[in-house]
Amino acid sequence: MQTEDIQIRIEDDRTGLEIETLKRAILDNLFYIQGKFPEIATLNDYYMALAYTVRDRLIHRWLISSQTYTKVQPREVCYLSAEFLMGPHLGNNLINLGIYDRMRQAVQELGLNFEALLEQEEEPGLGNGGLGRLAACYLDSMATLDIPSVGYGIRYEFGIFDQDIHDGWQVEITDKWLKNGNPWEIARPEWAFEVKFGGRTERYTDEKGRSRVKWIPDRMVQGVPYDTPILGYETSSTNTLRLWSAQAVESFDFRAFNAGDYYGAVGNKVFSENLSKVLYPNDEQIQGKQLRLEQQYFFVSCSLQDMIRTHCDRRGLPISIFHEKFTVQLNDTHPAIAVAELMRLLLDEHGIEWDQAWHITQSTMAYTNHTLLPEALERWAVGLFGSLLPRHLEIIYEINGRFLNEVRLRYPKDDERIRRMSIIDESGDRYVRMANLATLGSYSINGVAELHTQLLKQDVLHDFAEMYPERFNNKTNGVTPRRFMVLSNPRLTKLITSKIGDHWIRNLQELRQLESFVEDLEFRSEWRQIKLAIKRDLANYIQEQNGIEVNVDSIFDIQAKRFHEYKRQHLNVLHIITLYNRLKANPNLDITPRTFIFGGKAAPGYQMAKLIIKLINSVADVVNSDPDVRDRIKVVFLKDYNVKFAQRVYPAADLSEQISTAGKEASGTGNMKFSMNGALTIGTLDGANIEIREEVGAENFFLFGLTASKVSQIKAKGYDPMQYYIANSELKAAIDRINSGFFSKGDTALFKPLVGSLMYQDPYLLFADYQSYIDVQTQVGEAYRDQDHWTRMSILNTARMGKFSSDRSIREYVKEVWKIDPLKICPPNEPCSIH
Ligand code: T68
Known part of the structure; x- marks a missing residue:
């Protein structure tokens, strides 16, 4: 079918993609949509003008799409x-339109700060x-x-x-x-x-x-x-x-x-x-x-x-x-x-x-x-x-x-x-x-x-x-590599594209080609430099937000997700307290420096989840200011975790915490976003962790904990957390430390609900998984000391994450569930026929 009849032909400031056209369009929208002239325009006015400039370009394609659907x-x-x-939306739309860099230049030529405008979007x-x-x-x-x-x-x-x-x-x-x-x-x-x-x-x-x-x-x-x-x-x-x-x-x-x-x-x-x-x-x-x-x-x-x-x-x-x-x-x-x-x-x-x-x-x-x-x-x-x-x-x-x-x-x-x-x-x-x-x-x-x-x-x-x-x-x-790699990690995107071209962005399996660069010394060095630069950015953000100075050479160990007992942020805390106890007992202990970073919201009515947030902040206060620790561990809770902030966090991680009780996390998707950006995972055999480990290789994944079937077996037999507490001196010391009021200025009541739940019920089996988690964390610390080896593992994580593009998921839905044929939409101002 010839489709010239459904073409909308407009060639003006609302469609053009040249830098000069984009500049004119931004000023035009500032004038006619925001009703402002440059001298009195606010940052938000400029953001709006920029957003409308991008929207105009979407609308053209949108109407062609919708006309095509009506016709076909x-x-x-x-x-x-x-x-x-x-x-x-702004950054993502610029990526998908293919005009991100051009728009940045246009905006800069107008004397505006592109990053500040992107930040302005609610x-x-x-x-x-x-x-x-x-x-x-x-x-x-x-x-x-x-x-x-x-x-x-x-x-x-x-x-x-x-x-x-x-x-x-x-x-x-x-x-x-x-x-x-x-x-x-x-x-x-x-x-x-x-x-x-x-x-x-x-x-x-x-x-x-x-x-x-x-x-x-x-x-x-x-x-x-x-x-x-x-x-x-x-x-x-x-x-x-x-x-x-x-x-x-x-x-x-x-x-x-x-x-x-x-x-x-x-x-x-x-x-x-x-x-x-x-x-x-x-x-x-x-x-x-x-x-x-x-x-x-x-x-x-x-x-x-x-x-x-x-x-x-x-x-x-x-x-x-x-x-x-x-x-x-x-x-x-x-x-x-x-x-x-x-x-x-x-x-x-x-x-x-x-x-x-x-x-x-x-x-x-x-x-x-x-x-x-x-x-x-x-x-x-x-x-x-x-x-x-x-x-x-x-x-x-x-x-x-x-x-x-x-x-x-x-x-x-x-x-x-x-x-x-x-x-x-x-x-x-x-x-x-x-x-x-x-x-x-x-x-x-x-x-x-x-x-x-x-x-x-x-x-x-x-x-x-x-x-x-x-x-x-x-x-x-699956997750979209456009937002979670291209947009959020431009440095890594540039390096990858310089080696294998840019087809990986629509066909993520092509990242496999990176495997052939693992032996390339210079590539590894560039990979490491990039991670370091991104960590520096996050460190600056932490300094601004929390006033905490962190060491960019330490392991950035990140758990960012909603707070829920089954996700076990408190297991992570038990590890922190265990390290702290070791340092207190032996101030000269040689441990790999770590920065523990948390982000996430708790449901407003979920008291236990809120108490876990309080515990993290209380432990942070003590650990970050204890001279015995000498900056070897830092704990940071970053408030208001959302998509915008997530995009900043995934690229900066060395270690991704995916530590839910096996059988409880349906899939997880943060696990994929971290790993795509070269973080290594410490995780249980739960949800998509299992498939991630299969893809990246067991040797590039830190596995710990009980399997889902072991979890149900133990529960069926009658699980008694107290036995673990009694038998494990480090676990006992960590729990006792919380119980004693040490992190709560002597208030022994504050964390009682949390500690009580663990000692007497522990529905998510933290105690049963504790030792395994601690052991594997020790391996993580050792592995990080061999930076060259760590970098190889990091590259292989990214290279092998192709399966977890949402494009793959959607292809499967299309073929096996929906049974829908793709429908190509004609580009604006180009005659074409519909297939
Ligand atoms: C999550 N579920 C799963 N629920 O926990 C996660 N629930 O494992 C999985 O990867 C993800 O879904 C995508 O499949 C949720 O996020 C909710 O947010 C929710 C909201 C309202 C009511 C119940």
Whole structure:
């Protein structure tokens, strides 16, 4: 097909990529968009002008993409996620447009500081951690691989809180990320949808004499889409991130107002606008709050209505082939209500019969599980669920009834199995189990690393995997090398590219070619110099932020991730205290100097996680100022860990701490980002660590600890942490040191909850893994002394990380799950044909 007819031909300051054009465009946007002249423009005005200059160039590609999709009507992926942890857009868009260096020059020629402008961008922190960041990496890869896709989520007015530290404690501060405006989004109020809540259902007979159901809600909210363009790397494909913002519905408001219920009307406005107000800051633990279910249903309903409108109205296609044109990937169970909502839309709004509706639904949905932790498995009290979504509860009962009949046929008289597989948990108070709903409603169910998928099939979804083995598959996570190497580590990128060219950026397996440079003395020296320069940058940042001077020749030993007991930041602390005790006992002890760096947020209601942060800061205070230590160890807690900051941290690490209790971390993705940037990993056989070790080689990975199966065995036998405490003098000394009040100015009560939990329960087996961890840390210290050997291991880590590009993950989803063909988008102003 010739596509000249869908070319948009504009040749002006909004599209040109030459330095002079870019300069003119920035000044033009400063003038016309910001309404400022240079003499009075603030840094933010210049940032906005620069961002609009970049956005203009995206929009051209975006509109060509969207016109092409309208014309070709390809199959599309809709990635439904309650979280998208995008991080700053500007730098990434410049990389993907291929004009990073040119733009820097343009900006400098205008007399502006490019780095300061990049820094000026407020981070859109619309996610908690790994799950939200994975969604963002996948958007980048889908666009890069020319896969027509939309990311659907919520435009939270306040994202994940900013973290401050007061007296060693975490303090949460509201994240007002929209305060200076968001140049990357475009509001589309004309494409809003209404979402119903509460009320009751009514049966009626339609004109064809069929029995139908009508939902009469008692509240209504409007979802307004805000669109952000997502450009791929070295392609014109530009997909959409569509985030829904909740607004009051005018007509609904007026009805109450006319009846004299002014407060009721205003109340509805408050209810509506609260919906998308704030992201729930809890990762891996659910709270069962009504507002959270409202948020989930709100964005799911808007998104499905949007897909159906595109399909039926814009493309004029019959609803019966909806599943051929759309596939929905559910990012965990947060959007799992989509199963019931699509059924409702098909049954009640489109008048489709049950069996066909179920066929369409089940052929549309695919579900990714991200956790096995029981406290993170979503379930909603039936009462709450029914009062908010009465029609959905009926549909779920019907799905469940039909399903359990099948189970009964297949496994007669197995009541236990029926109880386990039911969507409704009836073991006590009744709950809707969202994982069961998602599993049953999906044609594909996947875990996020080999071990995780295996445990998922063995444990949480065992009965389902037995009944529908063909639906289960693994998709090991990946991360985008554009943001986490090219953008965040320009020095290393330049060195790599000077040796092997730049194809590795879209085909990460090509990093393997670096292996042939391992024996090259000069290459190793350059590699080492680069790491040192990056460490110097981080050291300056630490000096600025924390006022702590660190030794750049020490091992930068970094643990950066959300705080959770299963991630075992406190095991890391036990190692620090052990080293400290050794130095106190023997001040002349020859140890490899280390800088322990921590970053991460704790859920605001998670007391134990917050206490671990306090412990780190308390240990830091003591260790950093003890003259006996003589700067051989330093402890640094860097506050407010987010994407922006992560990009600074990964490249600077020598050692990456991936020390979760085996079987608990579904995959991990930080582990990949560190290793790609040449850090060595100290880690357990958990999540993707196992696959990373397989790739980089056991000799380039510091392994310690129990395996997942050993962990369950020990637990089954009855684990007694006290035995380890009694038998291990160094462990005992470390624990006693905390207990004695040594780190808490004599306050022996402060860390009691933490120490007590370890000594008497230790649910995450720190004591059982302690000695192994300490031993391997000793090996790390020794290995670091041979800088040349360490550098070889570092190079091999980077060289062998090709598997962990999110491009690989997305290729697997495309081929094995979604079955979508790539669709090339014509570059602006170049006639081409669509394949
Ligand atoms: C993470 N999960 C996994 N959850 O812990 C991690 N949870 O192993 C994995 O690599 C990553 O997902 C990507 O697959 C999360 O990040 C959450 O953030 C979360 C948020 C809300 C509710 C529950």
